[in-house]
Amino acid sequence: MSLDETQMLNSLGFAKPPSETRVVVAMSGGVDSSVVAAKLAREGYDVVGVTLQLYDHGAALAKKGACCAGIDIHDARRVAEEMGFPHYVLDYENIFKEAVIEEFADSYLGGATPVPCIRCNERVKFKDLLATAQDLDADCMATGHYIQRFVGETGPELHMAADPARDQSYFLFSTTPEQLDFLRFPLGHLKTKDETRALAREFGLEVADKPDSQDICFVPDGNYAGVIEKLRPGAAEPGEIVDVDGRVLGTHEGVIHYTIGQRRGLGIGGLSDPLYVVKLDVENRQVIVGPKEMLATRIIPVREVNWLGDQAFTDRDEWHLSVKVRSTRPPREAILRPLSDTEAEVELLTPEEGVSPGQACVFYAPDGSRVFGGGWIWAGA
Missing domain, CATH: 3.40.50.620 (HUPs)
Known part of the structure; x- marks a missing residue:
């Protein structure tokens, strides 16, 4: 042009x-x-x-x-x-x-x-x-939405908003190249x-x-459990709160009331060291708790990957990028290893706490504002 x-x-x-x-x-x-x-x-x-x-x-x-x-x-x-x-x-x-x-x-x-x-x-x-x-x-x-769209050498690119406090890129990682061509922000x-x-x-x-x-x-x-109980009557079945060795420490009113990394509201006071939710065992209706260090995660499996890079996702064995595993956290350095067109393994150079299945893992340029897509953290995490 x-x-x-x-x-x-x-x-x-x-x-x-x-x-x-x-x-x-x-x-x-x-x-x-x-x-x-x-x-x-x-x-x-x-x-x-x-x-x-x-x-x-x-x-x-x-x-x-x-x-x-x-x-x-x-x-x-x-x-x-x-x-x-x-x-x-x-x-x-x-x-x-x-x-x-x-x-x-x-x-x-x-x-x-x-x-x-x-x-x-x-x-x-x-x-x-x-x-x-x-x-x-x-x-x-x-x-x-607070996010930027620039036209690069190979087409439209997605970039973080100019205001980091308003940036919504985490919530828009699954925007496809075809959609991005039609969208304006x-x-x-x-x-x-x-x-x-x-x-x-x-x-x-x-x-x-x-x-x-x-x-x-x-x-x-913000009452997630109340909405789920309304949608799925009987979903909040009581069960046990156990430590990582299987010892029963208390009871709960339903796994849906808990999230990975939660510390408050467990109802198991009186212990010498604070405990956090480290895993939810839905099948056995157990909330598993452990010390804070057990929350640290280095390897994150992701699937349903949406890739917004200029090269094909699988063109490289590794991509050195930054990633966000929660919308409220800053991007952290990571190595992204494609396993297929839609699956990958993310290795965090510094372990993160509270990485939870169901959250998104969003990919960013290591030294810039560009969004390279992302994927969904799944139960292997």
Whole structure:
């Protein structure tokens, strides 16, 4: 592409005026996606807002801090009316239940610690909603995620957000190259969330001071066990808390109430040294506890690998990268060894504590912001 052609590209990367560029904006009703929609409408793009109703409308009306239901749908619609672009609400409740909620429950029952927000992006927003955007003859789809998309020598690249505190790359590792070609993330370059709220006020949006969503959208007050018991009656069967030698130290009201690395709330006080949950034995309904050093993990098996590198994943025996094993932790140096196109072994140069099946292991450039994909930690961990 020549310099003259590059200069003609609009802010979304298309060689035509904004008015001739249709962009579908995924609107959750929160301040981030509202600002994206308003910003693009103000710039003259042909904006179409789409909001997904993901779970029971009535139950969600009174829940603050949720997304994709109840009052948030009304907020998204109001932004569209204020900015003068069309807005549609699509009922994805059944799809969301089958693709996200059911697996969430089954994963917890299997002793894993799932991340349903990743599955929602992967199976709903960036799959079905993206297909809907294409059906609407959109040139691209924009979201309010804090992540950056740059065009490199071999195509679009995924990069961490400019604001490390807002970076959502961990939750978007499974974005495929084909999806990345169609997606845009207009907020990824902003330095702070205050900049987003300032834009909302500039556009006159009533959601400017709306609180950020908290926890998982369909889990009120972070009570995972309560949701799982409702989805799977009888799931919380009592059992034993045992040490690594099999000695019974106490009882519990259900394995689903515990996660790897947990120390508080075990109900086994009076011991000389603190103990942590080191394993969940679902089959025998046992919570296994041990000293903190038993939480340290160096080798992590991952599967369902999504690779975003320029070369094929299996072109090398080893990739020297950085990885995140939890969304709240910084990337750590690691060696990634492909076992197939979708499976790998990750060796951490410094062992990590609390590595849990069901979490994601996300790959990053060792000395930069680029995201090279990731995979799911499985029960071999």
